[in-house]
Amino acid sequence: MKAIVMYASITGNNEEIAEFVQEELNNRGVETEIEDLFDGDEDAADDKDLIIVSPYTYDKGSIPSEMIDFFESLNDKDWTGKQYVVIGSGDRFYGKDFGAATDRFDEQMKKTGATELSGPFKIHTRIDDNDKAALRTLFDARLPKG
Numbered sequence: 550m551k552a553i554v555m556y557a558s559i560t561g562n563n564e565e566i567a568e569f570v571q572e573e574l575n576n577r578g579v580e581t582e583i584e585d586l587f588d589g590d591e592d593a594a595d596d597k598d599l600i601i602v603s604p605y606t607y608d609k610g611s612i613p614s615e616m617i618d619f620f621e622s623l624n625d626k627d628w629t630g631k632q633y634v635v636i637g638s639g640d641r642f643y644g645k646d647f648g649a650a651t652d653r654f655d656e657q658m659k660k661t662g663a664t665e666l667s668g669p670f671k672i673h674t675r676i677d678d679n680d681k682a683a684l685r686t687l688f689d690a691r692l693p694k695g
């Protein structure tokens with residue numbers, strides 16, 4: 550099984566999520582790459598079995614500008630048989646727009662036919678020990694053993 554974390558990060562919070570997920574999945578025998586969409590390849594997920602998307606949320610619930618091409622490319626993908634989960638950092642200060650990009654990516658990923666490993670997972674600012682414990686539990690429960 551191969552995985553990739555497609556992410557964008559300005560101040561490092563989503564980069565930290567991407568690195569945490571990469572390490573946890575590698576520890577579980579899932580070969581995992583991370584792709585920074587600031588200068589990355591939006592098609593890098595095409596040959597992976599598990600796709601993790603990690604966006605920050607910007608102005609009034611916008612997706613990251615670095616991820617617009619990737620977001621739009623999802624309209625044309627057939628990712629039936631793949632699995633995905635969206636794990637994004639936002640800030641609760643923004644109220645109803647908290648982590649809105651995480652929800653928008655979750656909806657967009659559904660259109661590809663991929664199966665959700667779990668619903669959208671929102672993190673307030675920097676990933677903390679509670680987030681890490683919840684993600685470890687999720688991976689232990691949902692990833693194939695061995």
Ligand SMILES: Cc1cc2nc3c(=O)[nH]c(=O)nc-3n(C[C@H](O)[C@H](O)[C@H](O)COP(=O)(O)O)c2cc1C
Nearest residue numbers: 558559560561562563605606607610639640647648
């Ligand atoms: C101008 C600006 C607008 C933002 N708008 C939102 C927002 O609408 N919703 C939200 O949840 N977070 C919002 N944020 C907070 C970021 O999403 C949050 O700090 C996130 O952790 C940044 O991730 P990064 O460190 O990977 O860049 C905003 C931050 C800035 C600077």
